[in-house]
Amino acid sequence: MTVRPARALPAVVAALAAAFFVLPLAGLVARAPWRDLWSELTTTDALTALRLSIVCSLLATVISVVAGLPLAWVLARAEFPGRRLLRAVVLVPLVLPPVVGGVALLLAFGRRGIAGQYLDAWFGVHLPFTTAGAAIAEAFVAMPFLVVTAEAAFRAADRRYEDAARTLGAGRWTVFRRVTLPSTWPALAAGAVLAWARALGEFGATITFAGNTPGRTATIPLEVFLMLESGRFDGAVALSLLLLGVCVAVLVLLRDRWLGA
Amino acid sequence: MSRRAWALLVAAVLIAAACNNDNNDNDGNGATAQRHETVRVFAASSLTEAFTELGDAFEDTAGGENADVEFQFGASSTLAQQIESGAVAAVFVSADEESMARAAPGAATVTIARNRLALVVEKGNPKGIDSLDDLARPGVLLVVCAPAVPCGRLGAAMLAKSGAGAKPASLEENVKAVVAKVALGEADAGIVYGSDIGAAEAAGTAEGVSIPLAADPALEAVYPMAVLEPTAGAKAWAAFVTSDRGRRVLAAHGFLPGGP
Numbered sequence: 001m002t003v004r005p006a007r008a009l010p011a012v013v014a015a016l017a018a019a020f021f022v023l024p025l026a027g028l029v030a031r032a033p034w035r036d037l038w039s040e041l042t043t044t045d046a047l048t049a050l051r052l053s054i055v056c057s058l059l060a061t062v063i064s065v066v067a068g069l070p071l072a073w074v075l076a077r078a079e080f081p082g083r084r085l086l087r088a089v090v091l092v093p094l095v096l097p098p099v100v101g102g103v104a105l106l107l108a109f110g111r112r113g114i115a116g117q118y119l120d121a122w123f124g125v126h127l128p129f130t131t132a133g134a135a136i137a138e139a140f141v142a143m144p145f146l147v148v149t150a151e152a153a154f155r156a157a158d159r160r161y162e163d164a165a166r167t168l169g170a171g172r173w174t175v176f177r178r179v180t181l182p183s184t185w186p187a188l189a190a191g192a193v194l195a196w197a198r199a200l201g202e203f204g205a206t207i208t209f210a211g212n213t214p215g216r217t218a219t220i221p222l223e224v225f226l227m228l229e230s231g232r233f234d235g236a237v238a239l240s241l242l243l244l245g246v247c248v249a250v251l252v253l254l255r256d257r258w259l260g261a
Numbered sequence: 262m263s264r265r266a267w268a269l270l271v272a273a274v275l276i277a278a279a280c281n282n283d284n285n286d287n288d289g290n291g292a293t294a295q296r297h298e299t300v301r302v303f304a305a306s307s308l309t310e311a312f313t314e315l316g317d318a319f320e321d322t323a324g325g326e327n328a329d330v331e332f333q334f335g336a337s338s339t340l341a342q343q344i345e346s347g348a349v350a351a352v353f354v355s356a357d358e359e360s361m362a363r364a365a366p367g368a369a370t371v372t373i374a375r376n377r378l379a380l381v382v383e384k385g386n387p388k389g390i391d392s393l394d395d396l397a398r399p400g401v402l403l404v405v406c407a408p409a410v411p412c413g414r415l416g417a418a419m420l421a422k423s424g425a426g427a428k429p430a431s432l433e434e435n436v437k438a439v440v441a442k443v444a445l446g447e448a449d450a451g452i453v454y455g456s457d458i459g460a461a462e463a464a465g466t467a468e469g470v471s472i473p474l475a476a477d478p479a480l481e482a483v484y485p486m487a488v489l490e491p492t493a494g495a496k497a498w499a500a501f502v503t504s505d506r507g508r509r510v511l512a513a514h515g516f517l518p519g520g521p
């Protein structure tokens with residue numbers, strides 16, 4: 001008789017933990033304004049926020065891929081002093097509170113920032129309050145995801161095929177293009193999708209660094225926040241539901257990679 | 262001792278220290294008194310400096326003997342939304358009537374102060390901004406509060422009235438965020454309250470420019486205060502804020518008298 005309660009305990013705790021995740025999502029779905037959903041999602045504010053979210057997140061993903069892949073390659077394959085430190089620094093945005101990231105970006109790339117003041121003085125480039133600034137804020141938090149996934153993939157790639165290709169006379173770029181990339185691209189794609197999803201949901205760094213400008217930096221999370229502030233609860237829930245749908249789609253897309261055995 | 266024993270000891274000490282902090286009273290005379298009541302006051306961001314000073318002064322009054330005041334400052338619209346969602350506040354002071362109506366419909370209110378809009382610019386006013394018309398110059402970055410925030414709504418009304426055609430570069434979450442952006446040098450000018458200018462100038466990072474148009478009563482912010490939970494401490498706090506001392510402190514921070 002004493003064996004049964006002990007067996008049930010993990011199940012009970014697991015059920016509570018599952019409820020912890022399921023209940024908020026269920027609440028969102030239950031409270032959604034289903035009848036007015038389409039009209040809420042097609043207001044000018046909502047459509048502008050959607051367009052901005054797509055543009056900024058795609059831009060952030062491109063930045064992450066273009067800058068992140070070489071970085072991941074260097075971290076995976078090159079030997080140099082300080083490599084561990086570099087990897088730790090690259091991973092900092094993963095654990096840094098996004099708002100703190102935004103403040104740090106301001107101090108680096110803002111108008112009076114250590115690098116930003118030169119951008120402003122020499123090139124007239126001013127990042128805060130622009131769509132580019134929002135994309136950079138999103139890239140800051142999203143790139144580490146790509147770098148981590150890509151580095152793991154490059155490490156795991158079978159060197160023997162690459163060595164064989166080299167002995168057959170292929171140059172380094174050809175080896176990468178024809179041997180490494182085809183074998184690692186599923187992982188790279190997963191990393192890019194992960195980075196994109198993270199960029200899509202970014203709020204703290206965006207609002208702090210890029211500010212809140214409808215039409216230029218007010219992505220969906222910022223718009224949801226603004227709507228909550230002004231009592232437009234239905235609109236906020238509708239947009240939240242939209243983002244939730246996107247996230248579910250991403251999870252379904254990558255289910256084999258993350259949820260499979 | 263073994264490593265595990267050391268780890269447990271350190272953990273116990275840390276937990277004990279964290280728990281004890283709430284019970285210590287730092288009133289300067291060394292006494293550690295147990296406060297009986299914590300009065301949670303939700304107040305508009307613009308009241309940060311004035312209410313913090315009043316909160317310290319309140320502890321020395323008769324009403325403050327058994328009550329500790331705990332502040333939550335934020336945009337009035339944010340606070341109203343939090344109260345609507347169930348946040349517990351004993352006293353709510355907002356910067357407009359709309360947020361008060363959302364948070365406490367039908368509650369009895371007392372207007373404790375008024376505030377006029379002003380422009381905040383970087384220290385030294387490098388871009389030479391002296392009026393609302395200057396805000397419309399190309400290359401001038403203006404930040405204001407989001408339209409849901411009282412300061413943002415009044416600011417937008419003032420810009421519309423001035424006919425200057427200035428367009429904000431960003432809609433910030435609350436008035437202190439606007440001050441921060443200007444103080445950091447990210448924006449050239451911001452529309453804030455007169456009461457925020459004093460704090461910014463004291464910090465040495467920004468300065469104020471007064472706007473004649475802001476004297477229009479329709480563009481003034483009105484601060485209603487409502488006691489949401491009529492406990493002894495909350496009522497004592499409300500009485501303190503409306504007392505002579507309270508009004509003096511508010512005036513010293515740049516607020517206008519609340520009037521009848």
